[in-house]
Amino acid sequence: YKAGSINASKIESALASLAKTIECARYSPEWSEKYNFSQIDCEVRGLLFVFNHDNQLQHDFYEFFNPPKPAKGRRDKAVNLEKIPLSAGQQIHIIDPFLINYMLAITNDMNDLIAKKEFPDEEYGFYYPQLTFHKVAVTEKYLPATIEVLSSPFMVIKHGAVYKFNRAKGIEEEVYPEGFVVYYNKKGNSDNEFFYLLDILSNYQILDGINKIRIRLAYREKDERILSHFQRGVEKYAHEYGLDEEAKKRLEDLDVKVVSTVKEFFSAEVISWEPK
Template sequence: MLFVYNHDGGWDSTFYDIFYGKKSAKKSSTNTESEQDINILNIDLQKDQQIHILEPSSIKYIKTVIDDLEKLHSRGEFNRENYQFFYPDLNLHKAKNLPSSRPATLELISAPFMIIEYQEEHLFNAKQEPIKAIDAGYKIYYKARIDDWKDMFFLLDSLSNYQILNSNKKISIRAIASDQSDMAKNYFRTATQEYIKKWGKSETIEKIEFELIATVSDFFSKEELDW
């Protein structure tokens, strides 16, 4: 596995544009190979070997999710001690292992959205008085760009197919703000209205939270520090 990350947070290009060879040609016939171009045919891989690459945007996404979950936990909106990554049982492929032991795979991290399920937690003091209560729920991190209300309609339909809408648990959709347009919230609102018109479930759909969350980036200071 290869992690590629620029520590100053200044990468603003599409990472995979620098790769070519095999299935992808160079951008134009007039282009000549430069230090920024990587011909994948020159990578010495043995038969059946693979390289999994986590590029800057994916690493930033992971850091954003971790930071957001820490904030939610501090506010009593997420159970950091008892959660799991959600893998649905599909028609042809069933999820393996116990739910609590399933890791966040590269496929899950690279998907348009990631579902994290957490369990309830109730803490009491010595007098058995409640001091903390976290209700069970789902945090759904949506990193794909929302360009149409149908994108959110598809997400709601997926949640229904996964039986999440029937769980009576709190559902929170958290879209990565840096990847969204100003219309993202309006698209979600329209999608909920259209979904209720077609399938009902208004009591569940209207309770779903939708929030844009800030992206976490690392920046280094160019100023010299005196010791």
């Protein structure tokens, strides 16, 4: 969609259609035969993917659900959730234009790290601590992302070591250690944000000084003092928990980088010529 064609009416219509589709899929033998390969109880959810191809949508997507009050005149029309025939327990997830740009930024950053031999081609996955992963023990080393993780304030990616073949020696050598990459998707306009981020990562038991940890700040509209706020968050965390100098230095040595926003642009003329 171009920015001008994204409106409350179209969103409401798409959500209503998705809700009906979920209901049909739940009780459809044909759907189950095609997609439920394991033939076990499963949950069917909906996903609304809204791509703004001209990148002209400036306001938060969720203002279509709760429009801000203008200085003059009436509020814009809002999506009427009462018209969405969603049954109790059913869910529809939304990937909005800003979330798409965030995922593009992550993909671009990971590709850059891979090119620099600072991230493996295959040995990586999304990290779910046992204390939060549905209270179920997971044996797989690397896991795919859930929609909840992709749309959360941050995500943790666990990766293996990076190796490069040394032709002179005829062996593979480790060129980058295993560790974690944390992608942060909030504005970063206070030290409290990073205090709580560090506290959560500590509860995840990855701030142990053993693994290499990189934090990538990938929000679309970052605070201009985001790195200063991060450093103050480190100081506050170290003081609050009485960390010794060694533990404090581990936090200060975290690899923190601001990630550039990535946007995809498509020509309206080219799109109009594409076969329908």
